[in-house]
Amino acid sequence: MAAFDLSLRAERAHLWQDRVFIAVAWSLGLLGFVLPVSIVVFLFYRGAGAISLDLLWQSPRGFPLGASGGIRPAIEGSLALVILGLAVSLPLAVGGAVYLTEYSASDRLRRAASFCAECLAGVPAIIYGLFGYSFLVVFLQMRISLLAGGITLGLVMLPIILIGAYEALRAVEEKYRETGLALGVSRIYVFRRNIWPKARAGVLAAVVLAAGHAFGSAAPVLLTASVVMSKGGLDLSSPVMTLPTHLYYLVSEASSLEQAYATALILVLLLLAANFSVMRSKSRRQR
Amino acid sequence: MTVSGAAGNFSARVSSWRSSLAVSEESLQETVARFSFLFLLIAALGTLVVVLLMVAREAYPVLFSRSGLWGLLITESWEPLSEPAQLGVRHAWISTLAVTTIALSLAVPLGFGIGIFIAEIAPAAIKEALQPCLELLAGIPSVVYGFFGYVTLVPWFETSFEMATGESLLAAGLILAVMIVPFVASTSAEALGAVPGDVKEAALALGVNRCWMTTRVLVRHAAPGMFAAVALGLGRALGETLAVLMLAGNSVALPASPLDRGQPITALIITELGEAGVGSPKQEALFAAALVLMVVIVAVNTLIGRLKRRMLHGRV
Amino acid sequence: MDASTGISPPLNWRQSDRLAAARAALQTRAESAPIALSLYGVSTAYGERAVLKNVYCSFAEGAITAIVGPSGCGKSTLLRVLNRTLELVPQGRVLSGSVSFRGTALHQAGVHPAAIRKRIGLIHQRPVPFPMSILEDVLFGARYHGLLGASPPLEYARSYLEQVGLWSEVKDRLRDRAERLSGGQQQRLCLARTLANQPEVILMDEPCSSLDPAATQQIEELILSLKPRYSIVIVTHNLAQARRIADRAIFMLDGEIIEQGPAEEIFTSPRLELTRDFVSGRIG
Numbered sequence: 001m002a003a004f005d006l007s008l009r010a011e012r013a014h015l016w017q018d019r020v021f022i023a024v025a026w027s028l029g030l031l032g033f034v035l036p037v038s039i040v041v042f043l044f045y046r047g048a049g050a051i052s053l054d055l056l057w058q059s060p061r062g063f064p065l066g067a068s069g070g071i072r073p074a075i076e077g078s079l080a081l082v083i084l085g086l087a088v089s090l091p092l093a094v095g096g097a098v099y100l101t102e103y104s105a106s107d108r109l110r111r112a113a114s115f116c117a118e119c120l121a122g123v124p125a126i127i128y129g130l131f132g133y134s135f136l137v138v139f140l141q142m143r144i145s146l147l148a149g150g151i152t153l154g155l156v157m158l159p160i161i162l163i164g165a166y167e168a169l170r171a172v173e174e175k176y177r178e179t180g181l182a183l184g185v186s187r188i189y190v191f192r193r194n195i196w197p198k199a200r201a202g203v204l205a206a207v208v209l210a211a212g213h214a215f216g217s218a219a220p221v222l223l224t225a226s227v228v229m230s231k232g233g234l235d236l237s238s239p240v241m242t243l244p245t246h247l248y249y250l251v252s253e254a255s256s257l258e259q260a261y262a263t264a265l266i267l268v269l270l271l272l273a274a275n276f277s278v279m280r281s282k283s284r285r286q287r
Numbered sequence: 288m289t290v291s292g293a294a295g296n297f298s299a300r301v302s303s304w305r306s307s308l309a310v311s312e313e314s315l316q317e318t319v320a321r322f323s324f325l326f327l328l329i330a331a332l333g334t335l336v337v338v339l340l341m342v343a344r345e346a347y348p349v350l351f352s353r354s355g356l357w358g359l360l361i362t363e364s365w366e367p368l369s370e371p372a373q374l375g376v377r378h379a380w381i382s383t384l385a386v387t388t389i390a391l392s393l394a395v396p397l398g399f400g401i402g403i404f405i406a407e408i409a410p411a412a413i414k415e416a417l418q419p420c421l422e423l424l425a426g427i428p429s430v431v432y433g434f435f436g437y438v439t440l441v442p443w444f445e446t447s448f449e450m451a452t453g454e455s456l457l458a459a460g461l462i463l464a465v466m467i468v469p470f471v472a473s474t475s476a477e478a479l480g481a482v483p484g485d486v487k488e489a490a491l492a493l494g495v496n497r498c499w500m501t502t503r504v505l506v507r508h509a510a511p512g513m514f515a516a517v518a519l520g521l522g523r524a525l526g527e528t529l530a531v532l533m534l535a536g537n538s539v540a541l542p543a544s545p546l547d548r549g550q551p552i553t554a555l556i557i558t559e560l561g562e563a564g565v566g567s568p569k570q571e572a573l574f575a576a577a578l579v580l581m582v583v584i585v586a587v588n589t590l591i592g593r594l595k596r597r598m599l600h601g602r603v
Numbered sequence: 604m605d606a607s608t609g610i611s612p613p614l615n616w617r618q619s620d621r622l623a624a625a626r627a628a629l630q631t632r633a634e635s636a637p638i639a640l641s642l643y644g645v646s647t648a649y650g651e652r653a654v655l656k657n658v659y660c661s662f663a664e665g666a667i668t669a670i671v672g673p674s675g676c677g678k679s680t681l682l683r684v685l686n687r688t689l690e691l692v693p694q695g696r697v698l699s700g701s702v703s704f705r706g707t708a709l710h711q712a713g714v715h716p717a718a719i720r721k722r723i724g725l726i727h728q729r730p731v732p733f734p735m736s737i738l739e740d741v742l743f744g745a746r747y748h749g750l751l752g753a754s755p756p757l758e759y760a761r762s763y764l765e766q767v768g769l770w771s772e773v774k775d776r777l778r779d780r781a782e783r784l785s786g787g788q789q790q791r792l793c794l795a796r797t798l799a800n801q802p803e804v805i806l807m808d809e810p811c812s813s814l815d816p817a818a819t820q821q822i823e824e825l826i827l828s829l830k831p832r833y834s835i836v837i838v839t840h841n842l843a844q845a846r847r848i849a850d851r852a853i854f855m856l857d858g859e860i861i862e863q864g865p866a867e868e869i870f871t872s873p874r875l876e877l878t879r880d881f882v883s884g885r886i887g
Contacts, residue, residue, distance in 0.1 A: 011718060014496045014747070021498035025408045028400035032417055032472060035465060036424040039435055046438075092334070095327025103321050113332060115592060120335045122588035124526025126553050127581050130560075130574060131338040134345050138565050155338060162331060188320040216428025219528035222557055244430040244529070251437055251533060261438075264431045275426045279419060484692075489731035489793070492688050493744035493800055494721035503743070507734040 043268055047261030071263055077146070077240030081225060082211050084150025089158040089210075094203060097165035102177070102191055114166065121159035128155045129220030137224055147236045149225020156220055157210040164206020168199045201285055205278045212274040216267060218244035228253070243267050342581065346574035359575055365539040365555070367569050374572035378541045380579070382456060382549030385542060386531055387524045389460025390467060394520055397464070398471025399506075399513065405472070406479035407501055421469040429466070433533030436462040441534065448546060454536035457545040462530050467520040474519050478512020478598055479505060512598035518591045522584050528553040552576050638705075639664040639804055639834040640685055640723075645700030647680055647689060654680045656858040658700070662804075662851075667826065667835045669849035669866065671842060672881070677858040678838040679728075682806045685709075685836065686723040687716040704804070721748055724802035728809045730789035732781035737773050740781040740792060744800040763799045767791040767825055787818025794825065805829065807837040811844065823848055842882065846870050854878050 100110050132152030142148040172195050180190035218226075227239035228249045234240065243263055250260040350356055354363055354375070363375025401421075405414055436458055444453030482505055490500040506513060536548025537558055550558070556573050563570040641661040647654050654677045662668045670678045683689040684702055687709060702709045709719055721744070733740045741760045745751055751759050760777075764770040769791045773784070781792060790810060797805060807826070811819040826835060826848055839845050845852060845866070852869040854861045854877075862869060862878045873879050880886045 011715070014499075014717070015715070018496040018498050021496075021501070022408055025400060025404040028397060029404035029409055029413065029417060031397065032401040032404075032424075032468070033420050035468070036420050036427070039427065040423070042439075043431075043435070092327050092331040095324050096329075096331040099321075099324035099328040103324055113328065116332055116335070118592060119585050119588050122522050122526075122584060122591075123339075123581060124528065124553070124584065126526065126528045126556060127342060127577060128338060130345075130556070130577050131341050133560065134570075134574070135341050155334065158331060158335060186314060186317045186320075188317065212426065216426075216430070218428070218430045219553070219557060223560060244428055247430050247434055248529060248533070251434055257438070260434060264434050268427060268431055271426050271428065272423065275422060279422070485727060485729065485731055486733070488688060488691055489727055490733070490743070491691055491717075492686065492720055492725040492727075493747070493796065494717045494719070495744060495747045496717055499747055503735075504733055510734070 040268060040272070043261065043265045047258075047263075047265035050258045050262035051265065071241075071243070071246060071259070071266075074241040074243045074246040074263070075266075076234060077226075078215055078242040078244075080146055080234050080240060081150050081153050081221065081242060082215050084146065085153035085155075085157055085214055086207070086211060088151055088154030089161055090207065093158050093161035094165050097162055097169055097203075098191065100166055101169040102187055102195070114163070117159045117162045117166070121163055123159075124219075125156050125217045126219040126223075128152055129223035131155070132220060132224040143237065144225060144227065144239045145237045146225055146234060146240045149221050149240065152220045152224045153214045153217070156217065157214050160210040160213065161203075161206050164209065165199075165203045168202025168206060169195065171202060172198045201281055205281055208274050208278050212271050215274075216244055216271055218242070218248055221245050222248070339581070342574055342578055346571060346578040348568075348571045349575035352568060352571070356575070359572060360579070364541070367559075372568065374568055376552065376555060376572065376576040378539055379550055379552040379555040379576060382535060382542055383525060383551040383553070383580070385456045385545065385549060386460045386463055386535060386551050387521065389457060389545060390463035390524045391517070391520060393461070393464035394467045394471050395517055398468050398516065398520065399475050401468070401472035402475030402479060402513075402516070403501060403506075405476040407497070407505070418473070421473055424465070425469040427466075429527060429529040430533070432462050432466055433530040436530065436534045444546075450546065452536065452548070454534055454548055455546050456535055456542055456549045459531040459534040459549075459551070460545070462534055463524050463527055466527065466530065467523050470523055471516045471520040474516035475509075475513050478509040478516065481512065481598060482508045509598070511594045515591045515594035515598065518587050518594065522587045522591065525580060525584050525587070526553065527551075528557060532557055552580050637664045638662065640702065640704050640836070642681075642684070643701050643703070645684060645702060646698040647684060648696055648698055649692070650694040653698075654858050655684070658858075658860055660853055660860050660863055662834060662836050664834050665831050666850040667830060667837060667848055668851040668853060669845035670836065670838045670853045670855060671840070671845050672855035672861075673886070674840060676855045678855055679808050680858075681855070682725065682808050682836065682838055685804075685806055686720050686725050688720065688725060690716070721800055722802050723804040723806060724797035724800055726790070726793055726797055726805065726807040726810050729813050730786065730793045732784065732789050732792060735781060736778045737781050737784070737792065738777040741795050741799055743796060748800065750799070750801055760795075760799065763795040766798060766828075767795045768821060769795060785818075787814050787821065790814060790818070790822060791825070794822070798829075802833065804834045804836070807835065809838055809840060812840070819844075842870070842884075854881060856881070 096113075100113055104110055129152060132148055132155070136142045136148040136151055137144060176194045176198070177187075177190055180194050181187065221242050222245055225240055226242055226245035229241065244267060247260055247263045247267065250256060250263065349359055352358075352374075359375055360380065361375070361377055363373045363377070365375060365378060366373040401417075405417060409417065440458045440461060441453030444450055444455060444458055486504060486508055487500060490504040491497075495503075531551045532554040535551055535554055537550050537554060538548035539550060540548075542549040556577055559569065560573055563573060638661045642658050645658045646656055658681065670681060672678055680689065680695075683692070683695070684697060689695040689697065697710060704719070704723065707714070733743060735743075738756065738760055741763060742751070742756055745759065746756075757777075761770060761774075764773065769788060772788065773779075781789070784792060790813075794810075810826075811822050814822065823844065826837065829835060837845075837849070849866040851864065852866045853863040854869060854873075856877065862873055862875050868874075869878065870882055873882060877886075
């Protein structure tokens with residue numbers, strides 16, 4: 001009927017405006033999908049060919065260094081750094097989070113600690129690297145070493161794990177604590193039997209994410225632990241190779257581009273696997 | 288006062304001290320556990336605070352140096368080998384500013400658009416597929432992004448713009464934009480999703496189309512969260528190291544255009560620190576530059592926290 | 604008193620006297636009024652849960668129709684079917700039946716919901732001020748539909764703000780945020796905003812339920828003043844209010860229409876016992 005048809009020019013214009021708006025939104029959404037996928041596919045396409053068992057198992061050779069051979073010391077170095085970092089940060093971060101959720105009676109303390117941790121999580125990794133350099137490497141004379149780098153990475157991971165563990169513990173409803181305590185048992189018992197099993201998966205997810213972040217970070221490691229080439233074998237007081245720094249050196253020294261692609265691809269795939277497992281566990285928990 | 292009276296006094300004081308710590312009726316084991324965890328918390332936060340203080344400690348001599356803070360930031364250029372050594376970082380913070388501006392001007396519209404798409408337009412299945420993609424984007428390490436830019440953008444710039452080297456502030460800014468898009472997008476999607484349904488319904492009940500409702504009501508209502516999204520992107524861009532190190536060109540000259548090479552603060556630090564003698568003025572200058580950067584980033588992050596709280600607790 | 608020009612009566616009149624006088628002046632017109640909106644066999648559901656069940660009813664032109672019933676009986680849903688905002692609620696669906704506005708079916712292809720919503724406005728239970736200045740808020744829909752024409756925005760907004768009695772209270776702070784107004788002021792603002800859209804029918808979903816008695820009285824007088832120009836459908840759980848202002852009434856229970864007719868009849872001498880029970884307060 002004439003009353004409702006859209007022959008009025010204003011109405012038509014609005015309909016088209018809506019259509020354009022929705023079309024633009026869709027294309028931007030598509031871009032959000034295409035960007036990450038195309039980066040990964042690109043790296044895969046260029047790098048997959050260079051990945052071989054040799055690459056993963058051998059040390060770098062050739063001239064300039066890295067032009068041939070493998071990246072095994074880099075993989076070992078990365079793992080060692082992260083494990084060392086976790087050894088430093090895990091007890092502090094999880095312990096601190098446990099205090100905040102289980103023992104602290106003061107809301108102000110919780111909010112202040114939370115605020116502190118969030119600020120520190122926003123501090124870029126290079127600042128921690130600077131601290132590692134001036135305090136650990138120079139002042140404590142650790143030199144450029146696995147130990148200095150490990151502690152520095154631990155500091156990078158600390159606020160991330162603290163916040164993640166705090167959120168995971170907080171997500172466990174208060175009623176579990178109240179009913180447990182009402183039975184007259186100690187807090188640590190309630191925690192161990194009731195709270196921890198529920199929060200465990202969330203804390204683990206935070207740890208994996210933090211570890212992944214540290215695994216891929218190069219800036220603090222460049223300042224405290226890494227070197228272009230190490231003789232293999234891990235030693236707390238010697239420098240190490242890591243995957244991200246190896247990639248950086250390959251590019252800045254303009255050595256083998258092929259190895260660079262392979263290194264980048266391996267790095268991305270490892271982190272993808274870590275993120276994927278976290279997402280899987282999150283969706284399983286939500287079901 | 289008798290002995291028993293004194294003892295009674297003492298235990299009264301102990302128990303009032305314990306209750307002021309909310310420790311009431313606890314076994315020894317409990318108390319040990321409580322204080323161990325408290326210790327860990329203090330160690331955790333304390334360590335982090337120590338980190339910041341140490342950086343500040345290395346940096347503060349700059350205030351008393353020949354040129355002071357003003358010289359560091361404004362008047363001096365970076366010529367450590369000249370006589371007397373010039374240790375100004377103005378080329379660095381200008382580069383940081385340039386790269387960050389380029390990155391934000393691309394990432395904010397794109398991120399907002401994706402955020403609106405996720406919050407308002409995408410069907411549930413697409414949303415489920417898009418979130419992991421954004422997380423993927425956020426999870427790629429900085430060095431890989433730098434490498435990606437190095438093998439794609441830099442050669443392309445060299446051929447298209449006939450430059451001697453494609454390394455430039457523009458290349459760094461473009462890659463930085465891609466790096467911060469997921470943060471802007473997911474934070475703005477969260478902000479838009481938090482707008483109560485009756486606001487949207489009230490707008491649509493007046494017969495306006497979705498574009499009008501989204502831009503004039505929804506986005507405005509979610510404004511604190513949208514600002515938080517921008518601030519988040521800004522904070523990340525300021526602190527980025529490896530990608531800009533590999534793409535911006537590492538030139539100590541003052542950049543004049545986006546196609547020039549530059550050296551953001553983070554890249555400057557990585558490049559120069561290794562050659563700076565311990566305790567030298569050069570090292571102090573680098574730490575001071577880092578400190579300035581850190582202060583700005585902490586300020587930005589505090590702002591984000593405030594904005595997010597306003598977003599969650601509704602508007603005034 | 605002439606309700607349609609909104610001249611306020613002497614202060615010593617009781618509220619009920621004022622309203623009764625206003626109604627009496629317009630009562631005769633309501634009986635033989637043509638139909639503005641009608642529903643034929645409409646059934647709706649939220650997801651799997653059925654809400655409206657085979658509803659047949661009509662709303663007279665230029666009259667105030669009250670929909671009453673206990674909470675959860677589907678009154679608000681009925682309202683939302685009328686201007687097609689039901690489909691905005693997630694999982695809200697019209698299962699069968701049709702709604703027609705002056706003879707045109709609303710749910711057919713080719714009819715755009717936005718066009719309907721301009722002509723059939725809706726006031727919500729809780730006032731929803733927009734995140735903008737008071738002036739911008741009033742003009743929100745009017746700007747979109749191009750109703751300002753040549754007149755300056757201030758003048759256009761002023762006429763509607765005056766109509767709801769808000770002008771004197773906000774004329775010095777039109778640039779203030781709309782959210783700063785009090786509850787009663789916000790609801791009047793929402794009414795002004797809807798009126799500025801130049802609708803023909805106004806739907807109201809318990810517009811006074813979140814307001815204090817003084818604000819409620821103001822809104823009720825406002826509603827009466829709108830009567831000959833607009834057709835009004837008001838959902839209310841307040842029977843006294845319905846008695847005060849309605850010309851016609853519809854009683855619903857559990858998603859079904861139990862009885863409908865002139866307000867006098869429904870409230871004083873209903874045909875069905877169920878209605879009588881509800882109206883006298885024995886159930887509900």
